[in-house]
Structures are given as structure tokens and as C-alpha cells.
Amino acid sequence: MTDSDLSLVPDRPTMLAAMQAAGRAPSVHNTQPWRWVLDGAGLRLYRDDRRLLDVADPAGRQLVISCGAMLHHARTAFAAAGWHTDTVRIPDPGRPEWLATIEFRRWSTPPAQIVARAEAIMRRRTERLPMREPERWEELEHRLRALARYPDVVFDVLDDSARPRLAVASEQSAAVQRYDMQYQSELHWWTAHSKPSEGIPREALAAGRDAANTPIRRTFPTVRHPPERADHPDRAELVVLSTHGDSTAQWLAVGEALSAVLLECTVSGAASCALTHLTELPAARRLIAELIDHQIIPQVVIRIGADDSASSPRTPRRAVEEFLTLDETPDRIR
Known part of the structure; x- marks a missing residue:
């Protein structure tokens, strides 16, 4: 060269x-x-x-x-x-x-x-609706683990026993932030209204029943339109990306690993949704760390499931x- x-x-x-x-x-x-x-x-x-x-x-x-x-x-x-x-x-x-x-x-x-x-x-795209179990999960999980091998990034899959506790953590996080007017003002600024090139438009949010069927989620403003599109509880697999520290370099590596995971899910015909709100509050972070039994810091939770709604709008x-x-x-x- x-x-x-x-x-x-x-x-x-x-x-x-x-x-x-x-x-x-x-x-x-x-x-x-x-x-x-x-x-x-x-x-x-x-x-x-x-x-x-x-x-x-x-x-x-x-x-x-x-x-x-x-x-x-x-x-x-x-x-x-x-x-x-x-x-x-x-x-x-x-x-x-x-x-x-x-x-x-x-x-x-x-x-x-x-x-x-x-x-x-x-x-x-980000799938905010409830998901069914992903197809051929063991094969996909193997590929995702390999792709997420960035420096100091740890890949874990939560088992079903963790789901209720994580749902409680998600609801507790939402409850703490529900009456934080500054938080809610910021959230509403970026969601549920029409911006031509940024934010989350109303049509990309889940309707009432869809939101209720997805207990592990960020709580956005609930909308009446579009109509509810799913009538089943969420059965997505739950993946956690963590690090051993909380530095800018480690956050950047998590983002790269996250991108690799999401794109491979798309290649494999799976839907996905990355959640960072669960790691905004220390109590929820500690709970997730206990679930995966590592002395590490959870950074992102990813829901991965079957792609049943190819018509869901993109942001x-x-x-x-x-x-x-x-x-x-x-x-x-x-």
C-alpha cells in the first residue's frame, strides 16, 4: 500500500x-x-x-x-x-x-x-409493538454474540424468570419519571407530534392495548391512532449489553455493538427494539445487574422477536x- x-x-x-x-x-x-x-x-x-x-x-x-x-x-x-x-x-x-x-x-x-x-x-426499524418469539433463536443468538464482541462489551440473554422483575423495573422507572415535569416536557418535545426529520412521530407509537401488552418498554405518550395492531403479550427475547465501566469509550463501543446486533436481526428477519431507559436510573441498573449475575454495568436492553408487522412506520x-x-x-x- x-x-x-x-x-x-x-x-x-x-x-x-x-x-x-x-x-x-x-x-x-x-x-x-x-x-x-x-x-x-x-x-x-x-x-x-x-x-x-x-x-x-x-x-x-x-x-x-x-x-x-x-x-x-x-x-x-x-x-x-x-x-x-x-x-x-x-x-x-x-x-x-x-x-x-x-x-x-x-x-x-x-x-x-x-x-x-x-x-x-x-x-x-424499531418495533414498539408486542413481539412473538423469534424464529431459530439459538442460531441467531450465536451470531449476535459473535458480532457484539467489542472491547469490554458483555452480551447476555435473560431467561424467562427475569421477565417479571424487569417489567416491574420498567414500571418503577416510568412511575418515578411520570411526575417529573421537566422529564415529561422533554419527552413530549421529541415524541407524538409531527416533525419533518427528527423525533418519534405519532404513527410510530403504540396504541393503548399494544402498550399494555409490552410491559418492558419506554413509556411514551399513549395514542389512539394508529389502531391497535397486536393482540398478544410480548414474548421477545431480552438481550442486555453491558460494560465493566461507564466511560465514553465504553459507551461508544456499546453503540457499535448495538448497531451490529440490530442489523443482523434485520438480516435474519427478526424485529428489534433497543431500550436505554431501563438504565437511566441506578435502581433499575442494579436490578438488571443482579439478573445477569455479573459485576458489570448494564447499558442497553434489546427486545428481539418475530417480525410480524413489516408495515410499521419508520421514523x-x-x-x-x-x-x-x-x-x-x-x-x-x-
Whole structure:
């Protein structure tokens, strides 16, 4: 490999297409709290604190997890377009807003599995309805464990005996936050009303009975429309991603692992829903840690089930120009 190879970056159409696809990454309340800058040969990822949930996420944990998911989505999209990405995470600890830098190398034949996950980006959605048991779960679980092997990320599956206790923890978390007016104001700002490119629209929320049949969930405003779409209790498998610490680097790794898990679920025909609200409060975190019997810190709970509702709406996304700044110096954009 020559020095000139290392300085290559994708051409403008490829860059825009890959980043537009990567913008489909999941984020807390669909806040999309990321900002990217092409600086010479490197594409830099920054956290966008203008989109921080000051009440629900004052430390920025869920924000960074969201950015980690976007980082993995971006690397997957570029790989499918023929570009290998060399990634440096937390390049400068003195600049906490700067989360990662990726540089590019040609990759003529990316693995078929990565291409399949890139193609799944546009199909993936968050399923807030009750789910049935996922098909061929043992095979899927094996693949998910392998894909979630990021530094210090621990993958656990909760057994059925944990479900009632986790449901209680979910309800207790909701009860604590129900009368927190600042929390509720923030929640309503991002949900249940029409924003053209962000937040969770009304049609993507669960109706009353659907919500009641999904006890392990974030409590959003209940809506009457669309009509209730499920008449069975939730039987999704429950996966927990945890770490041994609570640093920015560990949150970023959790986000990357989360993205890998969600995309593989989509490839396999399974539905999924990531939940970070269960780890917003210390008491719920401690309960989940007790359930998995590890001296670790739970970061994300993921519901995984059968995909019975392909027509469920997807949430909107910002245009790529809103979060990506390109350095259009001619000798850099090829």
C-alpha cells in the first residue's frame, strides 16, 4: 500500500450515499445527535450536544451510544461501497466531543455478510409493538454474540424468570419519571407530534392495548391512532449489553455493538427494539445487574422477536447535509 492509497477518500456521490444510509442509525428519541466533518483524508465523528437530552441523559451516555451506532452504520455502508475504514476511537481525550476518526482504504471485495447488513440499514426499524418469539433463536443468538464482541462489551440473554422483575423495573422507572415535569416536557418535545426529520412521530407509537401488552418498554405518550395492531403479550427475547465501566469509550463501543446486533436481526428477519431507559436510573441498573449475575454495568436492553408487522412506520431522518460537512478541496475529494 502506498501513501497515496492511504489519502484516498470516496468520491462525493459515494460519500453522500453512504452517510445518508448511515443516518438511519437508531438514536435515543430519534434525536440523531451526531455531526461529521471530512477533514483531509479523515472523516471525524463529533457528538452534537445541541441534541442532548438534558433531563433524561445529562451525562450524555445515551447520546454517545447513539453516536456509536451511527459509527458502525457508517463503516458498514462504506464497506459495502468498497471502502475499508480504519477507525481511531476517542482520538483526543482532551476533546470529549470528538468521538472517532475513520480513514479509508480501497476494499474491492467486502464480505457478503457485511454487504447484507448494509442492505438491511434501510429496512431496519424499531418495533414498539408486542413481539412473538423469534424464529431459530439459538442460531441467531450465536451470531449476535459473535458480532457484539467489542472491547469490554458483555452480551447476555435473560431467561424467562427475569421477565417479571424487569417489567416491574420498567414500571418503577416510568412511575418515578411520570411526575417529573421537566422529564415529561422533554419527552413530549421529541415524541407524538409531527416533525419533518427528527423525533418519534405519532404513527410510530403504540396504541393503548399494544402498550399494555409490552410491559418492558419506554413509556411514551399513549395514542389512539394508529389502531391497535397486536393482540398478544410480548414474548421477545431480552438481550442486555453491558460494560465493566461507564466511560465514553465504553459507551461508544456499546453503540457499535448495538448497531451490529440490530442489523443482523434485520438480516435474519427478526424485529428489534433497543431500550436505554431501563438504565437511566441506578435502581433499575442494579436490578438488571443482579439478573445477569455479573459485576458489570448494564447499558442497553434489546427486545428481539418475530417480525410480524413489516408495515410499521419508520421514523424520519435529517438530510445528510444537516450533519455532514465536506472539505471539498480538489486534491482530497476523488
